[in-house]
Amino acid sequence: MQLTLWTYEGPPHVGAMRVATAMRDVHYVLHAPQGDTYADLLFTMIERLPKRPPVTYTTFQARDLGSDTAELFKTAARDAYDRFKPQALMVGASCTAELIQDDPGGLARALNLPIPVVALDLPSYQKKENWGAAETFYQMVRAFAGPAVPPPGSARRPNARPCCNILGPSALGFRHRDDVTEITALLGRLGIDVCVVAPLGASPADLARLGEADFNVLLYPEVGGQAAAWLARSFGQTSTRIVPIGVGATREFIAECAALAQVDPTAALAAAPSNLPWYSRSVDSNYLTGKRVFVFGDATHAIAAARVAAEEFGFTIVGLGTYSREFAREVRDAAKRHGVEAVISDDYLAIEAAVTAAQPELVLGTQMERHIAKRLGVACAVISAPVHVQDFPARYSPQMGFEGANVLFDSWVHPLMMGLEEHLLGMFREDAEFHAEAAPSHLGHAAVRPEPAPIVSGPIRWAADAEKEIGKIPFFVRGKAKRNTERFAQERGLATITVETLYDAKAHFGR
């Protein structure tokens, strides 16, 4: 047993939902108890999807336990097929259903539905969300691209125009939507077509066409790695190894794709439309030099961010870690290059201790590190899932490619004080606004939260119980409530504000 408050990753069936929700024309029937439908709101609220995830839950209850649950599953699967008419059905169990040992795959096959059924075996007590997504995507790719695998030893037939697949983007992925747009455009400038993007936006029929591409662009190894390895074995497709986050990595990625597609990268490299190199060289960025930064996230984003931080911002890496145990070795190697010890843990208290010990000036991390940093009064930017709703922005904001580099520059520098501000801070050391304890400007007035002014104004007196009552109102609306109440009392010539006056005023003004 592990004592847990925060978890960086959900259970593996949530990973499967991320693949199902990303795709078109599939439906996932999940054997799960009542309550597991909570996962729907990750997609409808955090990612703000305008549709329900294509998932049907059996939602069994205690009274169903016994022989009944298998029948319940079959009914749910049949109803889901009849209602949604998908091209393929995914079936599996959540953690509780794993314990009751119905066999979703066998039960679904027994229904003899006229569509393929992909059974997912996701061990909930060993594995987590990203593993579940990778395994699910792999099983889907095998199921639909598998029949097209050529006999061993077949040579690849080159396409007239080079083309590739983009592997890994999924639902609930951090900036996946815009990364795909950015990288597709980049490949277009190289003269490379995109055959299939998967799982995001792909149907089972699209998966069947994966083998037609010349090579694979593996954007998110956490989700697409396993499928990419199988495609390499089965179709002889090479996968890109460089994740194009940051200007340097993007340039290397261009060179890598160009080599795989046998095209000339010169024009694309010469254009390199990024503001980051100049912004980083401009004198205002001098103050960034050697800023101590702690990096934590999924392995791909953490490794990439550490490189960008060191090479393109001139920061000093004082910590690097990940919660993705599957990629611990890669992160350890990267940490060694930056001269730090890797933190491989999914226990946020261990991360908090590591951040505290490293004394960084900037934390690059997940939603959780944002809160650790806030508590420590340190600047922070988000570079990786898990993220909250504000990191599924309306505006275009990729992390990858040249526009992604621009986004990184703005979003990492913003929480730090600007150079000029830091200069002023040195000049006016004793000034109230700039003294040593003053928080960076983005933290607002976190250090000194203004309490509402003491309650005595003019001739109106607050009775003790009314003063106590208004104390129960949340601080961010207390000021307005107080003003309204006093105005109300004044207009009526009341000398004393009682609890009754408070509620009379509330009824008068509304919320």
Added chain:
Amino acid sequence: MTEAALAGCAETPVLRQRGQREVFCGLTGIIWLHRKIQDAFFLVVGSRTCAHLIQSAAGVMIFAEPRFATAIIDERDLAGMADANDELDRVVDELLARRPEIRLLFLVGSCPSEVIKLDLSRAAERLSGTHAPDVRVLNYSGSGIETTFTQGEDACLAALVPILPRTAPGAPPSLLIAGALAEVVEDQMRRLLDGMGIGPVYFLPPRHALDLPPVGPNTRLLLAQPFLADTARALEARGATRIAAPFPLGIDGTTAWLRAAADAWDVPAARFGSVTGPASARAAHALDRYRPQLAGKSVFLFPDSQLEIPIARFLAREMGMRLIEVGTPFLHRQHMAPELALLPSDTALSEGQDVDLQLDRCRAAMPDIVVCGLGLANPLEAEGITTKWSIELLFTPIQGYDQAADLAELFARPLVRRTRLRV
């Protein structure tokens, strides 16, 4: 009022369907219960899914050192039962060492812990022995297979009942109000009851684990929440007498609820009127603001918290809304009888859910506003249907006179927003 309307919904057949239920499990109750009992800690014994659910439901609260956590069962625990108990003891020791201010620890059962038959009641007994007298350890189930959403509070309060002290023999009647209410609401109710000379008044759950309300044959029980079937039964088994009443939502509900208590204490009508009159008049004035925005509008309520029937009664009777379907996860005939009597007799009632069929009914009815969970709200909005997400009704103070307008406003806001937007 016509005779048919007076008949209410007591005889109305209830639609019961079985299928996918788009609802939370009882673990979610922890999110508001831990705020209420200030020195209690809730330890869920469950899977990563349970931890993920609580995290998703708690939102940013998870970062504020909340008093709940999950002991995640892993492979090793599934291998043998003895091991799981040792592991649980270790986790509890670790937890209590970190949080020495905790006086009451709830071991909360989940679907996985129940399916593997981990005996949490014995574990609670054992751990109570180990950690006495500093910490008391209780257990209840918040699993999805046993409980729906607010039923988690019912299970928690029912677990508290056996340790409540007994009232002194021959003690004067006392009023016990069961169901977690916002503190501001609790204080308002206490002032009104004090004003009528009703008392002593106790609340369950208490604000501190050590301030347990006494219970005995002279206890009059008044339910503040509609989802407390097991708690009421346990309290009645200890001698308490339940006072039947509608729930304190809206002006009518609050007045009827207070009057039930007043009648039990033989409070004269004049005194009742003078105490409740000003607050009731003030609430009526405040509700006038929202009536034009709500009157005549049709509403469809998906099942979620068991608050649906009292809320529908308020929306229909006090705001003039038309009820299309009122769904509830569980309908307790006896506790809900005073509410059903007040519902318009043509209201369609449903208990439980087959969500796809219910969505079909909802779309066909084209209601002006739909009350539903967060998994359905945005998808329905995208179809052009205005929604009010229901979980807010649990986290916002809505009971009592001075919150009646706040309750109305929760429904008026999405409708007003819909008319304002021009994009």
